[in-house]
Amino acid sequence: MSVDLSVDVGGGLRLANPFIAASGCFGYGVEYADVVDLATLGAVAVKGLFLDEREGHPPERIVETPSGMLNAIGLQGIGVRRFVAEKLPPLRWRGAVVIVNICGSTIDEYAEVARILDDAEGVAAIELNISCPNIRKGGMAFGCSLRGTHDVVAAVRGVTRLPLIPKLTPNVTDVAAFAAAARDAGADAVSLVNTFLAMAIDVETRRPRLSNVMGGLSGPAIRPIAVRMVHECRQAVPLPIIGMGGVMNADDALEFLIAGATAVQVGTANFVDPFIWGKLVAGLTGYLERHGMAGVTEVVGSLELPARDAGSPSVAS
Amino acid sequence: MSVDLSVDVGGGLRLANPFIAASGCFGYGVEYADVVDLATLGAVAVKGLFLDEREGHPPERIVETPSGMLNAIGLQGIGVRRFVAEKLPPLRWRGAVVIVNICGSTIDEYAEVARILDDAEGVAAIELNISCPNIRKGGMAFGCSLRGTHDVVAAVRGVTRLPLIPKLTPNVTDVAAFAAAARDAGADAVSLVNTFLAMAIDVETRRPRLSNVMGGLSGPAIRPIAVRMVHECRQAVPLPIIGMGGVMNADDALEFLIAGATAVQVGTANFVDPFIWGKLVAGLTGYLERHGMAGVTEVVGSLELPARDAGSPSVAS
Amino acid sequence: MPVDVDAVVLSNTRLSSDYNVLALAAPDVAARAGPGQFVMVKPGFGDHPLLRRPFSVFEVFEDDAGRAAGLSLLNKRIGVTTRALFGLEPGAVVRCLGPLGRPFSPAAPPERAWMVAGGVGLAPFHSLAVALRARGVEATLFYGARSAGELFHLDAFRRLGVRLALATDDGSRGDHGLVTLPLERALRGLDPADPVRLYACGPTPMMRAVTDLAHAHGRRTEVSLEQVMGCGLGGCYSCVVPVRRDGGAPRFVRSCLDGPVFDGGTVVWDGLGGLPG
Amino acid sequence: MPVDVDAVVLSNTRLSSDYNVLALAAPDVAARAGPGQFVMVKPGFGDHPLLRRPFSVFEVFEDDAGRAAGLSLLNKRIGVTTRALFGLEPGAVVRCLGPLGRPFSPAAPPERAWMVAGGVGLAPFHSLAVALRARGVEATLFYGARSAGELFHLDAFRRLGVRLALATDDGSRGDHGLVTLPLERALRGLDPADPVRLYACGPTPMMRAVTDLAHAHGRRTEVSLEQVMGCGLGGCYSCVVPVRRDGGAPRFVRSCLDGPVFDGGTVVWDGLGGLPG
Ligand SMILES: Cc1cc2nc3c(=O)[nH]c(=O)nc-3n(C[C@H](O)[C@H](O)[C@H](O)COP(=O)(O)OP(=O)(O)OC[C@H]3O[C@@H](n4cnc5c(N)ncnc54)[C@H](O)[C@@H]3O)c2cc1C
Ligand SMILES: Cc1cc2nc3c(=O)[nH]c(=O)nc-3n(C[C@H](O)[C@H](O)[C@H](O)COP(=O)(O)OP(=O)(O)OC[C@H]3O[C@@H](n4cnc5c(N)ncnc54)[C@H](O)[C@@H]3O)c2cc1C
Ligand SMILES: Cc1cc2nc3c(=O)[nH]c(=O)nc-3n(C[C@H](O)[C@H](O)[C@H](O)COP(=O)(O)O)c2cc1C
C-alpha cells in the first residue's frame, strides 16, 4: 500500500501505525498472541502495574450500559517485577512494541516502578496512569490535581529516559490545563481519555451493579466527550496526543486523528472484536488513499474550523 | 392508585409526581399542549431565558451520537418579558407547574431576569442555568467556578423568594462542591446534570458536525455518569436534588431516585416519545406497588451500599 | 393534533438499490394528513438509532369503505434509519408520529400548479397532486433524478392528471441536466398574466435555484425544506430556518412548526447550514 | 486457537416461552470445541448490545461426511442478548468467537460420570456426554428444572446411553424439589470404593451445594461457573473467580482462561459476587 501509516508519538517513539491496544483491555498482550500478530499493532499498552501484586475488586467488575460499559477491576495485577520476568520476554520475541501502564499509591511507588522498567529490556514507553477511577489511593487522586500531576510526572521523569506518556483523566474541569502541567513536568506526550467515573444501580435490589459501587465508563457513549477533550488539548498545548474513547472502527479513529491525536488507543472495541486491528489498518489506509493523502500525518489535526463569526443568522453565510 | 407520587423538592415546592420536563427539551410547554395534559406532569421546566431575545446558533444544531445526541442551540429564545406576557398565561390556565430556566451573561442579568419573574404570576420556581455549554459568555463560566456559582446564586437569592434551583454542570471535577456552594448561597435545591461538553467530526469533510463546533451531550449515554454525580451530591450535601441525564423509562428514573434524587427531569426521551409522561407515572406506580412502598419518598435515597471492606477477595463474603 | 401509532409495515416495495416505498397501517395519522405534512418515524423500539426522523407523507391510501387506512413513505437510503426502513419486512413495526408541520397551500382554479421535484423531493407531491386534483387545479410535475431508473411513480401522477416534465443528470430520460432546464423553458413560454403557483422540494441548491428562477419570472415558490429535526413538535429548536419577512432582519424559525413549507422568497438560503453527504 | 465466524442461523427451535436451541453454521468453531467449552456471541453487527455474551457449546453436529458442520446453543431468555437470540430467524447472522476456556476433564473407565444440571446449566453436558460415550464411560444425568415442561432433550441424552435422574421444583416430574435430592440419595447408596466423578452446572447455590454434598461423600466435583464476561480471552479481568489452591490465600483467577470449569473444592463461593435476577 502506498500510504505511510507510521507516526511519531514523541520522545523518539515511532509506531508502524497509529493503533494501540488500550491498557487494561488487552491483558498483558500475550493473551492475544493466538488471535493477532502482536507485531502488527502500532503498540500494546499493557494492563496497569503497581510495584506489587494486587487482587483487585470482587465481582461484579463490569456492567454494560447504553453504548458503553462500566468497569471496576481494581487494577488486579502481577506487579512490575513479575511482569518484567514473565511477560516482557514473550512480548519481545513476538515483536510487540510495549507501552507499560504504571500506577502507584505514592509518588515514590510510581518512581520505583518506572526505575525497574527503565532497567528492563524491551519497554518502548511508560504510560503514567494518574487517572484510574477504581482505586482508593493514588491514581485519579494525582490526576485530578494540577500539582499532583506535575509532581508525579516530574518524579518519574527524573528516573527514566523512556518516552513518558501521562494518561489524563476526563473527570476534570479543564483537561488542557493538565496536559500543560504534564508537559511542563517533562512529559513526551499525553494520552486521553481514561474512563469517566460512573455508576449503575439495580433498581430491583436497590444495590449498585458493581461491587466497588462506582466504575469507569468506556465505549462509544463517551466518544464525543473524548474527541472534544483531545481537540482542547491540541488547541492549548504543543504536545503529541494519543487519543481514545469509544473507537469502534476506522472512522471513529479518524475523528480523533482529525481532532489532533497522533495515535489512537482502542480498548472496549477489542472486547467486541479481537480481530479489529487489521480492519482498522485497512480502513485508515482506504481513507488516506481515497483522500489522496500520502500518510497519517497529513490527517492529524486537519480539523477545519468555521469562521468564528458564524454565530448569528444574519451573517450565516 | 394507592401510592403517593407527590414529592417536595424544597423551597415549599410540592409536585404531584416527580417527573419534570427538562429545560430546552419541551419548548415553552405550550408546544406540547396538544399532545399531553400539561397538568399531569410534575412540572415543566421551560427553555432557558435571557433578559432579551436571542437568535441562537445557525444549523446544524444537533447531531445524533451513540445512545445520545449533541446540541448547540445557543439558547435561542424570546426573552423573559415576552415569555411572561405570551407564554405564562396559557401555561397557567392549563394548570402547568412552571419552572423557569434562566440564563445571563452577567450576574446583574441573572438578577434582573429573576426580579421580573418574581413579579410575575404563575412561576413555581426558578432554575438557574449556570451550566449551559453552548454560550460564550455566562452560563458554564459561572457553573465551573465555585466562586461564580456562589455569587450568582446569592445575587438571585437576594431578589426573589421563589424556590431557587441552580442547575449544575457535569463538566467539573467535583460536582458535590458546587452543590455545597449553591446551598451556602441560599439555593433550595439543585438540579443536575446539564449536558457534557462534546463534539463530533464529519471525517469526510473534516469539519465539526455542529455549526458551533462543540455542543452538549445528552441521552442514555451519559446516564451512568449522571447517576454517579447525583449519588455524590446526596452523600455530601443535605439538599433536595433533581436528577437527570438519559432517563428513557421508569427504571432509569428509579436509578436517580434510589441514588438520592427527589425528582427527575426528562429531556431527550421526550423527543423520542412525547407521550412518555403517562408511561413514567404508570411505571413508577407499578414499581412502588410491587415493592410495597406507600410513596415515592420511600425510594428516594434508598440505595444500599455494600460493607466497605468488601474490597479484598479473602473477605469477600 | 398529532397521534403516535405503532404502525405495522404492510408492504415494502424496493424501487431501486436506494429507494423504497414503505406502506404503513396508520389510519389515524393518514386520516389527518394534509399535503406536504410529515411524520416522525422510528423503526422498532430500541434506542438505536435514538431519535426519530422526519419523513413526508407520500401516499395516503384508503380501505374499501373509502376511509383512510394508512400511508406510505418514499424512503431514500442515506444513513442508519433510512437503511433500516429500506430493509424492513411486512409485519415489522414502525413508530409513526404525526401528521406534523404546515402543509402546502394548494392552488385554486384558475391558478395552475407547477410542482418541482428533485430526487426524493418527490415525496410530498403525491399528496399535493391529490389535493390539487380534488380542487380541479391543472398540475404539472417537473421531476429530476440521477437517471431514468430513478424516476418513480410516473404513472401514479399521470393517473392523477398531472403533466410530466422530466430531466436526468445522465440524460437517460427527459432533459439532460437539472430539472431547472425544463422549468426555465416553461417559465419563458409563460404569459405573465397566466396565474401559476410553484412548489419545490429537493436538494437545497435546487430549491434555491427554483425560487430564484421563479422570482425572476415574477412567480412565488413554496419550498419544502429538509432540516435535521430532533422532535418535530417545536420542543428542541434544532430545525430552524433563517427567514426574512417584510424586509426585517433574518429570524430563525422552527421548520417543524412554521414549516417545513416556506415561501421560498423569505428563506435566507445561505443560513440553512450545510449537511454533509 | 479461537476463530471468529459470522455464523448463519440454521434453525431456531423454541422449547418453551423462555428456552430455545439455536443451530449455527460454524464448522471451524465446532470442529475445535471440547466438552464444556464456550463461545462469545453477538447477534448481528450493531453496537446494541455492545459486548458479546458467553454461551456453552451445546451440541456439535456433523454433515453427511461426518465433518463438524456447526454447533447449537441452548439459550435462556433473561436479558437483551438472550432475548435477541430467542427471536432470531433462520438466515440471521450471529457473530461467534470460540471455542474458549478450559473444557471438562472427562472421566475414564472404570470411573463413572455423574452430571448434575440445573435449568440452563444443562448446556455444557451434551458435549460432555458425547465425549464420555466415546470413552465408554457410564454416565448419569441428574437434572433439575422448574417443571416437567422445562426438562429438555431427555431423549438425546438417553440416546447417548445416559441414565436420567430428574427433579422439578413443582414436582410435576421426578423428585419434588431440588436436583440435590436424587443426587444425595445416589451418593448415600454409593460404595465408597466405587469411582465416580461429578460435574455440575447451574445456579451458583446449586453448584455449591453439589460440591459440598459430593465432598461430604469424599467426591470431587468439576463445576462450570457462569461469571459475567467482557471479552472471553483474558483481556479484561471481569470474569474472575476467587480460588483457594493448596491452602493458600484466595486468588482471583480469570474464568475465561482458567475456567469456566473449576474444581469445586477450590472455589471460594462467597466471593463469586451475586448476580441480580
Ligand atoms: C420535513 C422532512 C421531510 C422529509 N421527507 C423525507 C422523505 O419523504 N423521504 C426520505 O427519504 N427522506 C426524507 N427526509 C430526509 C430524512 O429525514 C433524512 O434522510 C433522515 O433523517 C436521515 O436519517 P438517517 O438515520 O438515515 O441518516 P443519519 O444516519 O442520521 O445521517 C446520515 C447522513 O445524512 C445526513 N443527513 C441527516 N439528515 C439529513 C437530511 N434531512 N437531509 C440530508 N442529509 C441528511 C447526516 O448529516 C449524515 O451525514 C425529510 C426530512 C424532513 C425534514
Ligand atoms: C461460560 C458461560 C457459559 C454460559 N452458557 C450459557 C448457555 O449455554 N445458555 C445460556 O442461556 N446462558 C449461558 N450463560 C449465561 C449467559 O452468558 C447470560 O445469560 C447472558 O450473558 C445474559 O446476557 P443478556 O444480554 O441476555 O442479559 P443482560 O441484559 O446482560 O443482563 C440481564 C440480567 O441478567 C443478569 N446476568 C448477566 N449475566 C448473567 C449470568 N452469566 N448469569 C446470571 N445472570 C446474569 C444481569 O446482571 C442482569 O440483571 C453462560 C455464561 C458463561 C459465563
Ligand atoms: C476493563 C477495563 C480495564 C481498564 N484498565 C485500565 C488500566 O489498567 N489502566 C489504564 O490506564 N486504563 C484502563 N482502562 C481504560 C482504557 O485504557 C481506556 O482509557 C478507556 O477504556 C477508553 O477507551 P475505550 O472506550 O476504547 O475502551 C480500562 C478500561 C476497561 C474497559
Ligand SMILES: Cc1cc2nc3c(=O)[nH]c(=O)nc-3n(C[C@H](O)[C@H](O)[C@H](O)COP(=O)(O)O)c2cc1C
Ligand atoms: C436540545 C436541547 C436543549 C437544551 N436546552 C437547555 C436549556 O435551555 N437550559 C438548560 O438548563 N438545559 C438545557 N438542556 C439540557 C437538558 O435540560 C438536560 O439537562 C440534558 O439534556 C440531560 O437530560 P436528558 O439526557 O434527559 O436530555 C438542553 C438539552 C437539549 C437536548
Ligand code: FES
Ligand atoms: S424539530 Fe424540534 S423544534 Fe423543530
Ligand code: FES
Ligand atoms: S472475560 Fe475478559 S478476562 Fe475473562
